[in-house]
Amino acid sequence: MPVTIAIVGAGPSGFYAAEALVKSAVDCRVDIVERLPAPYGLIRYGVAPDHEKTKGVTRAFERTARNEAVGYYGNVELGRDVSLDELRGLYDAVVIATGAPLDRPLGIPGAEKIGVHGAAAFVGWYNGHPDFRDLEPDLNADSVAVIGNGNVALDVARILAKTPEELATSDLPDYAAEALRRAPIAELHLLGRRGPVEAKWTNVELREMGRLADCLPEVDPAQLPETVSDGFSERDRRLREKNLATLRGFLDLAAGARRKRLHFTFYAKPLEVLGGPRVEGLRLERTRLEAGRAVGTGETFDLSCGLVFSSIGYRAEPIGGLPCDAASGILTNRDGRVAEGLYVVGWAKRGPIGVIASNKPDGAKVARQIAKDFGPGRKPGGPALEALLDERGVRWIGFADWKAIEAAEIAAAPPGAPRKKLIGIDDMLAVLASA
Ligand code: NAP
Numbered sequence: 001m002p003v004t005i006a007i008v009g010a011g012p013s014g015f016y017a018a019e020a021l022v023k024s025a026v027d028c029r030v031d032i033v034e035r036l037p038a039p040y041g042l043i044r045y046g047v048a049p050d051h052e053k054t055k056g057v058t059r060a061f062e063r064t065a066r067n068e069a070v071g072y073y074g075n076v077e078l079g080r081d082v083s084l085d086e087l088r089g090l091y092d093a094v095v096i097a098t099g100a101p102l103d104r105p106l107g108i109p110g111a112e113k114i115g116v117h118g119a120a121a122f123v124g125w126y127n128g129h130p131d132f133r134d135l136e137p138d139l140n141a142d143s144v145a146v147i148g149n150g151n152v153a154l155d156v157a158r159i160l161a162k163t164p165e166e167l168a169t170s171d172l173p174d175y176a177a178e179a180l181r182r183a184p185i186a187e188l189h190l191l192g193r194r195g196p197v198e199a200k201w202t203n204v205e206l207r208e209m210g211r212l213a214d215c216l217p218e219v220d221p222a223q224l225p226e227t228v229s230d231g232f233s234e235r236d237r238r239l240r241e242k243n244l245a246t247l248r249g250f251l252d253l254a255a256g257a258r259r260k261r262l263h264f265t266f267y268a269k270p271l272e273v274l275g276g277p278r279v280e281g282l283r284l285e286r287t288r289l290e291a292g293r294a295v296g297t298g299e300t301f302d303l304s305c306g307l308v309f310s311s312i313g314y315r316a317e318p319i320g321g322l323p324c325d326a327a328s329g330i331l332t333n334r335d336g337r338v339a340e341g342l343y344v345v346g347w348a349k350r351g352p353i354g355v356i357a358s359n360k361p362d363g364a365k366v367a368r369q370i371a372k373d374f375g376p377g378r379k380p381g382g383p384a385l386e387a388l389l390d391e392r393g394v395r396w397i398g399f400a401d402w403k404a405i406e407a408a409e410i411a412a413a414p415p416g417a418p419r420k421k422l423i424g425i426d427d428m429l430a431v432l433a434s435a
Contacts (some may be wrong), residue, residue, distance in 0.1 A: 001027040002069075003374045004381025006091040008078055008319075010034035011041020012356045013346020014097035015061040016363030022069045024367040026374070031071040031382050033087070036130065037405060037428040039047035039065070039074065041099055043356070045129040048155040049170035050162065052418050057356055064397045071382045072399040073389070074426065076423075081394045082385070084320030085285050090384045092377045092424060093341045093370050096322075096331060100314040100347035105145070109274030111310070119152045119311035126159055126176040130422040133175075135434035148311035149192035149199035156309050157188050158208060160249050161260055169416040173423060189303060193269040193287055193294040193416045196247055197228050202355075203242040210250055215260035217250040223232070223266045224248060233290070244353025267410055268301075269294055279308050314352035336366055343369060391406070406429045 004027055007014045010032045018030045026130050032167055038044055040058050043226045047054045065072055078084060078098075103118025105111070113392050117137055124132030139160075140303065146157050159167070172180075192199055196219075209217045228240045267287045274281035282374045285295040316329030321334040322339075330351050331344045338344050345362040347353075398404075405422060408431045412420040422428045 001241075001377040003093065003370065003377035004091045005030045005093045005095060005370065006087050006381070006385070007032045007095045007097050008087070009097035009099060009348075010039035010072070010074070011097060011099050011346070012043060012057070013099065013348070013359040013362055014041070014095070015360045016040075017095050017097055017345045017366050018070055018363075019060070019064040020363035020367035021370065022064065022067050024371055026367065026371045028370070028377070029069050029071070029381050030051055030092070031073060031385065033073045033076050033078065033082070033385075035075075035077040036308070037402065037425060039242060039399075039402060040403050045124055045127045047127075047356075048123075048159060049127060049172040050159070050167060051155075053172065054356070055418075069370040072397075073385065074397040074399075074402055075429070076389060076396045078396060079320065081389060081392065082394075085320070087385075087386065088341060090379055090388070091341075091381050092374055092379045093343065095366055096319055096338070096342070096344040096348055097346050098319060098348050100315060100329065100352040101317040102315045102329065103310065104313045104315050106270070106273075106310040106312065108270055108272055110275070110279075113273050113275055113279045114277055115275075115279035115306060116273055116308045116310065119148070119156050119309055121431055122156060122309055123152065123377055126172060126180075128171075128173040128176075128377055128423045130423060130425055133423050136175075137179070139179050139185065139307065139309070142184055143189070143303075143305040144185055144307040144309070145189045145191060145303060145305040146309045146311055147191050148313070149190070149194070149201065149266075150311060150313065151205050153190060153309075153311035154205045154209065156311055157190050157262055158212070160185055161188055161209075161212050161262055166213055168414075171413075171417055171419050171421055172294060173421055186260055186306075188260065190245045190263075190264050191268050191270065191282075191284065191304065192266045194289060194292075195266045196224055196244060196264070197240045198289070199243060199266075200294070201243060203239060203246060206243055206246050209262060210246070210253055212258070212260075212262075214258050215262050216253060216255045216258045217262045217264060219247050219250050219264045221248075221251055223264075239265065259269065267294070267375070269296060271300060272309060274302065275341075280308055281305055282308060314347070316348045316351075319348070329426055332349075336362065338370060345404045348412075360417075397429070397432065401432050404435055
């Protein structure tokens with residue numbers, strides 16, 4: 001009998017694990033169980049709407065989903081429709097691939113004020129994630145602060161900075177396009193608690209900030225060091241030198257008719273969100289670097305802003321009562337092994353670092369581990385899961401159903417856009433009812 005494996009989560013780490021398993025020497029049958037009807041997790045709901053090329057990786061995931069040894073159970077939520085214990089009872093192995101979907105809390109006074117948003121929530125909102133459709137952030141502010149110097153902070157700043165024309169060929173939902181179009185944002189402040197050398201952006205993403213139609217990046221030349229200090233690997237050093245060169249290049253850009261400004265501010269640590277019930281500003285402390293760490297100097301300054309986006313990293317969600325690190329949500333694991341027959345891959349295993357392809361080695365590793373841990377399979381897998389879900393009246397969908405939903409999204413796309421996303425789960429399921 002083939003080894004039966006359930007993968008929980010149809011994001012990049014889940015698909016890379018499925019691909020590695022079906023390509024491995026293990027005779028296996030893999031079922032991907034996903035909470036939402038739509039697969040692809042962070043690719044669909046995290047990658048920026050104007051980065052369509054990055055989403056091209058779904059073509060490889062689709063090939064995996066079409067493999068006859070792979071099943072897809074969309075709209076099935078662990079803990080609601082089936083418990084982890086039940087899944088472990090039905091499958092020889094279970095692989096958790098649920099990512100890190102939550103915001104790390106900002107944890108400063110005033111962080112609960114109206115107008116403070118975590119990047120995970122805001123990104124989910126502008127990407128049409130059903131969980132965040134109702135966020136409806138009030139974008140009526142002239143000045144906006146984005147905290148953090150990672151790629152997600154750049155995504156958030158770029159989406160706020162772009163013109164409707166620049167976003168017209170993206171899959172931004174209508175409600176988000178309309179809210180962004182009406183937003184009077186003129187000043188964007190990108191705040192790093194450390195310096196430009198320590199920023200975590202990749203260079204391609206940083207360079208994009210110099211090519212915005214209506215927004216000029218501004219950097220204080222006094223904050224740009226001449227060189228990258230020692231202590232970095234050769235590769236890291238080159239990356240950081242590139243970023244410094246890009247920031248220096250921003251100094252030479254002419255404003256032209258550009259109306260908005262994106263201020264890169266370094267060595268500034270947020271201390272407190274100011275205002276009444278709504279955000280009116282941010283108090284920051286100037287920092288200096290000591291052994292690579294940001295240390296407060298005691299000198300503070302206030303920034304006037306009506307919105308704060310906290311983009312300081314994601315955290316994983318505790319799963320099925322399994323032990324995890326309280327702060328990061330990372331499942332307690334030994335090199336991907338959680339318990340007998342239970343494994344974890346991707347951000348739920350390693351934390352929210354790395355690009356999409358960084359999940360690939362995790363997939364290869366879990367396939368090797370499962371090959372080592374199992375002889376022939378013993379548990380029934382898919383047919384038993386289907387019977388359980390049907391008995392409970394769970395409206396699960398297969399991959400062909402997802403393709404019908406996707407076809408409806410593509411058919412509804414405005415000219416030049418790749419798709420018009422269906423947002424609500426009911427709206428997605430309605431496509432199948434009318435098919
Ligand atoms: P990230 O790269 O870890 O960046 C987090 C940023 O938040 C860092 O600048 C960090 O500063 C800062 N930070 C953390 N705690 C803070 C605090 N308490 N106060 C102020 N600043 C704080 O995380 P991310 O931007 O969420 O990205 C997650 C992963 O997804 C990354 O690997 C990223 O490259 C990837 N990603 C890639 C793309 C792309 O390739 N286009 C797009 C989006 C995301 P310190 O460095 O000082 O800790």
